[in-house]
Amino acid sequence: MRKLRCITLILLFSLVLVACGGEGDTYLYDTGAHTHVYGNRYDVTPETCICEGTQIRYCKICHQAVTDTVAVPEDIAARKHAFSDTVVAPTEAEEGYTKRSCTLCEYVIERTDVIPARYALLTDAATKTEAPNGVSGILMSDTATHKLSYSVGGEGAVSPVIARRLAVALAITEELERQGTALTPETLITLVSGMGEGNSYTVRELLYEWVASGDIDVARGFAMALDGSEAAFAARVAARLEKLGVLAQVTVDPFAPEAQGAATLHATGVMLARALDVPLLCEAFSNAVPGLVRIAGKKPALYLSVGGLRISAMKTDAGVYHFLLLSGENAPSNLENTLFLAVL
Ligand SMILES: [Zn+2]
Ligand SMILES: [Zn+2]
Structure with missing residues (x-):
């Protein structure tokens, strides 16, 4: 009986092999009728x-x-895009970001990894928003982080005197930085009006004088040497402000009296942050500090006080400038000491 079962099994097994062998497959079992799995x-x-x-x-x-x-x-948004990243660097006025776009279709995810504009002044939870007594506007920051330790009244109007000086100075130094320019700090410029008419001065000397005094005759000398006309030079200055993103907040005319025009405290702060990034202007600023001015016992890197606006800066050993803008006719005279001692 046991032998018979064995033979039957062998026979069945052979049948399966024969059935499959015909198709050249290697199935060992009859698949029969089944539901596909x-x-x-x-x-x-x-x-x-x-x-x-x-x-x-x-x-x-x-x-x-x-x-x-x-x-x-x-x-x-749910499709299987093939993304590639393009990094857009921040400019002076516009933020930088990574533009992620599909290489197959037009789908674009903009503005991931946003980086602030290069001269944006930044606030965070630690930024103080209450002004010290007697002060109507105050901005305090540094050239390493651009983070504001104080930010009060930034959109408020301040005297345009300092903004005008910064605007022209930035237009001149932009020309000095331009590739292929013939202008250097040692280039001689002949003044065409005023006390110095007919005399030649270096660009460096004239920048020193401009930062300290905002003398219209210096602006005229620059205008004739660089652009041949006052109108063209005024357009150059406006273009410089636009590049920095402050043209809407600052109206200044290099050839008009200093008090004419308009500027906000914040825009003046952005211009100052930019100017402190130019070594030649830092040189001019420190040259313009009145001899007896001391802040926290030291000669500041910058001190200008005009028209109810006081700007100052201290340079750290690491080469970073901490800068302060104070507006208000009654700002205490020793406020710079107190505020700089806290951050230096
Ligand atoms: Zn099947
Ligand atoms: Zn796509």
Whole structure:
């Protein structure tokens, strides 16, 4: 009996081998009638954001293949884009960011990893927003972080005198920095009006004088030497302000009396942050500090007090400038000492 069962099994096994052998397959078992049991799907053509894909799956029993189409999702954000990143560096006035865009379609994710504009003055939770007594506006920051330790009254109007001096000085030093320029700090410029008419001075000397006095005759000398006319030079100065992003807040005329025009405290602060990034202007600022002025026992790197606006800066051993703008006719005279001692 046992022998018979064995023979039957061997016979059955042979039948299976014969049945499969005809197709050149290696199945060892008759698959018979069955419900297909499908395994994983595999990509034949992966779908992209613009093309549908195809996937294939096989029955685990008979290996029958079934292909499916994978549609492109309707939601454009959910599609399978092929992203690549373009880093857009910040400019003086505009923030920088990473632009992530699809190389296959037009889909763009803008402004990830945003970096502030290069001369933006930044606030955070630690920024003090209450002004000391007698002060109507105050900004305090440094050239390493641009973070404001004090920010009060930034949008308030202040005397445009300092903004005018900074605007012209920045226009001149931009020309000095320009590739291919013939202008150097040692270039001689002949004044065309005023006390110094007919005399020649270096650009450096005239910048020193301009920062300290805002003398119209110096502006005229620069205008004739650089642009040949006052109008063209005024346009150059306006373009410089626009590049820095403060043209809407600052109206100054290099050839008009100093008190004419308008400026906000914040825009003046942005111009100052930019100017402190120019070594030649820092030189001019320190040259313009009146001899007896001391802040926290030291000669400041900058001290200008005109028209109810006082600006000052102290340079650290690491070469960083901490700067302060104070507006208000009644600002206590020793306030710079107190405020700089706290940060230096
Ligand atoms: Zn099957
Ligand atoms: Zn795409």
